[in-house]
Amino acid sequence: MDSDSDFYGDEETISRLKARVDDFNAETWWKSHNDVTSHAFREDFEKQPGKGHLHNKFEGRIGAWQLNESIDSFLARLPPATTNRTPGFDWIWVANPFIPGESSGAVAAFKQGGEERLRMLSKFIAMSNASGKTPFVAKRGISKEREETVQDLRDLAIACNVLSGKWMLFPEPGNVNEVWGKVARATANNELGTAAKVETRVESEKERLICIYTRDFRDKGDIARVLNRMRELEFVRPSGKQIYYKCDAWTEIGIYGGNEWDIPASMYSSNEVFLYIKDNFVLRRM
Incomplete structure (x- = not known):
């Protein structure tokens, strides 16, 4: 020391x-x-199954949607409003089956x-x-x-190829099943990002965190596309309460709200990205 x-x-x-x-x-x-190079990451990605196949990076995980079950069955099996947290079971997950499993990075x-x-x-x-x-x-x-x-x-x-990030929603306990149901369906239908997760229950009155993931925090166009779909699903609106996008890299090194370095915990706000959509006519390309 x-x-x-x-x-x-x-x-x-x-x-x-x-x-x-x-x-x-x-x-x-x-x-x-490190001996690992970007070439190695690219080579690993190229080994993934080709397009046209369904993929599930959470295959076999009991707390995740499986390709052999319907979304309705999954939501009935693990309703977040009543699924209690146990050791090692903090989240309920759904992967976008149309996106090959990406490298997790170093x-x-x-x-x-x-x-x-x-x-x-x-x-x-x-x-x-x-x-x-x-x-x-x-x-x-x-x-x-x-x-x-x-x-x-x-x-x-x-x-280090640690590029993923997520939009964050905080529905009230009474609405979490409804919001999560929409998120899970849209993710499974390739309408949102690469994956999504929702907190299991710890306190009955506590807001639940839902994370909607995108592949690359640098890709503002894709981040905007996901936000626009979230707007269509009525999770957020330009004139309403803001939501925030955070890169996973910040989570890995403990950068949260109110951190000792005064570094912003989020990378984008919904208002900022809605302005980006407006200024860049992103909606016309969606």
């Missing part, structure tokens, strides 16, 4: 840390820590590099606040470093 003198260092220590932070390069870090490598980058940011924040600089100057420096950290984390997620 670093000593207090390392953590609250003098100007020389701060300069040394700043140089270390500046030298952090996501792509270089990834290449130096999640462990991303977590290692991402957590190291966040530790650098934590030290930078602490030393900036203890440096004797005016609050305005310290805050400005921290803001700049935070922006650079977010970019480094995005670059690292891309290098």
Whole structure:
């Protein structure tokens, strides 16, 4: 563990840390820590069964829809309103059967590099606040470093192929079966994203989280397409309460709302993406 003198260092220590932070390069870090390359990911994907076949990446999982059962049977078997959480059974899942199982990416490598980058940011924040600089100057420096950290984390997620993300819904307990039923049917019919999940019950009065996944957080067109279908299903509307899209990379390294680094937990809001749809005439191509 670093000593207090390392953590609250003098100007020389701060300069040394700043140089270390500046030298952090996501792509270089990834290449130096792993033998797996993007070619390997591409080769793995190409081995997946061809189009025209149905796929289920949750095959055999008792808490997931199976290809040999109807959606009606699945929803009757695992209604989220009354399906209690047990150890290892936190979620009910449905996969889009028209999308081949994608590579999961190098999640462990991303977590290692991402957590190291966040530790650098934590030290930078602490030393900036203890440096004797005016609050305005310290805050400005921290803001700049935070922006650079977010970019480094995005670059690292891309290098490690940790690209999936999800729109999040929070239906009330009395509505969760209805909302989940629509989500499950639309996912199974290839109308939404790659998969979806809903929380099992812990508290009868607690809102339930439903996640609707997309393959790539960089693909704003696809994210917009999924949001528009969600609008058609009446989960969200442009003039209503916002919902949010979060990349899985952030979840893997513990970036949630109110985090210590003040990094936004979500990547997009529904209002932002609705504006994107309007400005780019995405609806005309849907």
